[in-house]
Amino acid sequence: MLSPDLLNQLVGPYGLHAEDLVFLRKSQNSVYRARRPSDGGVCIIRISEGRHRTQAEVETELKWVSHLAERGVSVCAPLPTLAGERCVALRQDESEYVVACFEHAPGQQIAPRSDDLPRHTAEYRQLGRLLGHLHREAVPYKLGDTAWLRPSWYESRLLCQDVAAMEDALGKNFCRSLDTLVAGLRQSLDATIGFGLVHGDVSFNNCHFEGTLPWLFDFDNCEYGSFLQDIATVLYDSIYCKALNRFADAELHQRMLPPLASFLEGYSCTGIGTVLDGGLITKFFLLREAIIYVHYHRTLDVENLPQSFRDGMEVMRRNVESLSHQVNVCSLLSQC
The missing domain is CATH 3.30.200.20 (Phosphorylase Kinase; domain 1)
Structure with a gap:
């Protein structure tokens, strides 16, 4: 303090x-x-x-x-x-x-649970509209004479300084796989399409809802990157993590579909025209899991966490190291 x-x-x-x-x-x-x-x-x-x-x-x-x-x-x-x-x-x-x-943001935070996600489709739709509006404004935005002083997504403190500081705890295999993931994304992305300043941390934790209308805050991690990164962050933080019952089960995808479809409906109706490349969103989705895993190591006393929490972190580590995930993002997108 x-x-x-x-x-x-x-x-x-x-x-x-x-x-x-x-x-x-x-x-x-x-x-x-x-x-x-x-x-x-x-x-x-x-x-x-x-x-x-x-x-x-x-x-x-x-x-x-x-x-x-x-x-x-x-x-x-x-x-x-x-x-x-x-x-x-x-x-x-x-x-x-x-x-x-x-x-101060009007309204209040909401916390959907895995068993009531369909009741919040209106909030997910409005969150999509808000993000689409933000991305639409990012396309023509210029800083004028001011130097570009926000990092590119691959230069963020979450992927650079935080990983370097926690390297021993994260392990060589995790860090090597993370480097591979970032390098693959950098090679695949076209920085002339769907790029601009992105929020970098869009989630229900950084929104208040006034009725069903969201107000977004906490732009501390905003950076220059792909709009797909913001979409993958919502998919991970506000859909996957809300639908998850500790571990992935057979019904996980079905629980994720209604909020994802509503979110993407709201996003697309803004006319932003972002191409929802399933392969790239899959990689950004896994990158988000890696960032959260690093964040846990930086902010929590991992050795003294409940065993169930540590078991979940072990799944996250294995996902990043294997560059794979229990969620089939491409399949989900194809059903929306």
Whole structure:
């Protein structure tokens, strides 16, 4: 936890004080909720400490999210400091902090279960529409005179610095297979089609729903990549993981079909025209599993996790090392 004195320095430029903050969570960043002194509205404070994120990269992210909000995409717009700055940067001792403030998303989170996914087809359809709208805006988006300061998907901290830091825990075979997967994707992708700034972490965890309408937040992992990457992330995080009953069973694909079909229906109706290449989505789906596996090793005390959780992680490791998966993505797509 950050000290009150440090918090006062970090959020003071927004007219806030440490006692105004309600701690929400810490994963890649420390996140707080507060009420703006100007109008009493709720806002979100995100504090990045290290994590290979520079002030210039954060400012590029905030410009992108502001553009999306101005274009009518349902995202949580950044809020400037009292002096009109996009974010706050502070170096203290050996640590570097970057602070950003955002509007609070309307509505609330939802958590579909494996046994009630068909009841949420409207939410999946609207999430598809939102992502299609975001990708449609990414195609013509230009940064103007600002240098391109977000990484390409294969240069992200999740695939580079995090993997390097956890290399011993991950094992040589896992890291070798991950390198093969990334190299294969880089060779197969056409960077002139369906490319642009992508969210990088679209899931129900990063959405609030106002009725059935989603509001997307947490663009901290946004990067330059394929739109198929975002689609595969939704398929993995918000469909596969929701449909999974601890381990893959005979009915897994049938549980995944209704939400996937609804999501893709919503996505395609925006006219984005992304070609849903099953082979590439399959590889991005497996890449997402690899990223989550690395994340677990980075953030959890794996040795002391329940055995059932560790058994699930073992399946993830074997999938990545064998470059295969229990989910037949191409078959699912062909049925939608």
